[in-house]
Amino acid sequence: MTRGLLAWYEGARRDLPWRRDRDPYRVWVSEAMLQQTRVEAVRPRYEVFLRELPDVRALAEAPEEKLLKLWEGLGYYARARSMQAAAREIVRRGGFPRSAAKLRELPGFGPYTAGAVASIAFSERAAAVDGNVLRVYARLEAVEESVRTPAARRACEAAVLSAMPPEADPGLYNQALLELGARVCLPRDPRCALCPLRENCLARREGLERDLPRREAPRQRAEEAFDVYVAWEAGRTLVVRRPKRGLLAGLWEFPHGEAASSLFGQAGEGPRVRHVFTHKIWQMRGVRARLLPGVTAARAAEALDGTWVDAGELAALPMASAMEPFRQYVLESGGLRQWTT
16 A cells, blocks of 8 residues: 555655755755645745755844744744744754654654654654644544544554555655645545545545544634724835734734824725634724824834834835735835825
8 A cells, every 4th residue: 555655656746845855954944834834835935945044053043033024924923933943952952853752852843843854854764744644544544533632643643654664765655645635635525536545545435535534613713803004104104013922923014903093094095904813813904094183203103112114124024914915005006105194
């Protein structure tokens, strides 16, 4: 069965930039970026990231502002900060640990990332189990229980290792399973006719391939609605930085909330944006804003702990995806200098 999987992977694998060598730094960067992010979104950012931060020492020493800008659009910015913390520890130790167990000691290295780096970069017989592999496992074994529990993950890791041929390259084997889940054993419409493991799949044999793995009820997300104030004074727009802890920590955004509403009036309508987070939804109404009578630009900046930036500076700031439509609105609106009334 597993030899058939490896033969299929040899012919079906995608030519992705992070598969072209086994440097542990490059493998690690790609795995961190790919967590809960589409391959198409990662590919261009991966190449830019490596061009700017080509090795682990460069990552360890990078200013946070530069790191967050390079991570822009990938979401889950805590991953970038964890990567930098791990990079500093790797530099302190004199190089990458070569086993999954030792990699787990580093910040941000969970079971999957540690297994992926150890198997691909160092050929350790370690499992790399993500959501794609869990889905393959649930169907092959016709697992009726949720595969999201720690016990199910451990069972899946054991199954992966027991099926790994002694002579197989562990990194290629893990990547073959990941590729199978990403391209064939799809969540809602599995392409069973193309699957090299279809004859061994219990779910397919029992007609359960579309029912497994069992789906948990989606969590209800809280919704927040607010105005976002896009102001323009003397060729500059006002931005504020989020706190260093919490959601979107340290990223820049346009003013919103009660404090901003006491400083700005409405000069026109801006974009309306809906942004979905894991646990909440932001419903945002863009307000083309002007300072209220008696409010100076300096006072507004001081009240919001913000800063006025020109178009070039605005483009260079690390900004959350939720605020990106408002930034593009500013940068693409050539008439912004005429907003002031």
